[in-house]
Amino acid sequence: MSTTPGLLISVRSAAEVEAALDGGADLIDVKEPTKGPLAPAEAEVVAAVIDAVDGQVSVSAALGEWSPNAITEAHWHLELPLQYVKWGLAGYAPTPGWGEDLLDTRRELPIGTEMVAVAYADWERAKSVPPAEVAKFAKRFRFKAFLLDTWGKDGKTLLDFMTAKEIAALVDGLKRMGTIVSVAGSLRPEQVKQLKGVAPDYFAVRSSACAAGKRDGVIDAARVRKWKEVLAGVRVS
Secondary structure: OOEOOEEEEEEOOHHHHHHHHHHOOOEEEEOOHHHOOOOOOOHHHHHHHHHHHOOOOEEEEEEEEOOOOHHHHOOOHHHOOOOEEEEEOOOOOOOOOOOHHHHHHHHOOOOOOEEEEEEEOOHHHHOOOOHHHHHHHHHHOOOOEEEEEOOOOOOOOHHHOOOHHHHHHHHHHHHOOOOEEEEOOOOOHHHHHHHOOOOOOEEEEOHHHEHHHOOOOOEOHHHHHHHHHHHOOOOEO
């Protein structure tokens, strides 16, 4: 049976939830886009978003770049009923044995909250771990969710750092293991046709779903609908 990919919309406040859901968002993510690619919104903001969503779809939250204090810093966020949480790996060097500390963090999460493995396509400028290595790690340790994103939010998109063929291979390999895969990276609806063969579970969007296509703008239901129309033409087996 084939389906179409879902649409994950990142919001920065409860006020944006209605437009995201009206446009057809299948999953709501919460972050503060003015402070970094995966910068956390205040816990109070995340709580208000969860209330506004009211169980209509799952809610995830970005919690910044991982550090040894990740759990402590996210204490109040982790008190909330979130389906997914994610930390980026900017500044995280893949030294021998890397990842053990990430697994320790995962073990400390509340029951019912899944940790998303995050890979940055522009890993060199993020001083991070190459996507293929993060994917291998996610498969080995059975992560239930994976996000492919870009760290720099400067007008470049995912396709400036990886080819459609590379993205498809990464996505397919993870999906075969039963991992839920989201693809992000400042993509625009018109770029989906360049991603022939790429069939993630979700396309994750912020900038192109905002008024004027600006990351720090406000979610626009019409722009969310445009994404849904484009994704209706993408088949996922």
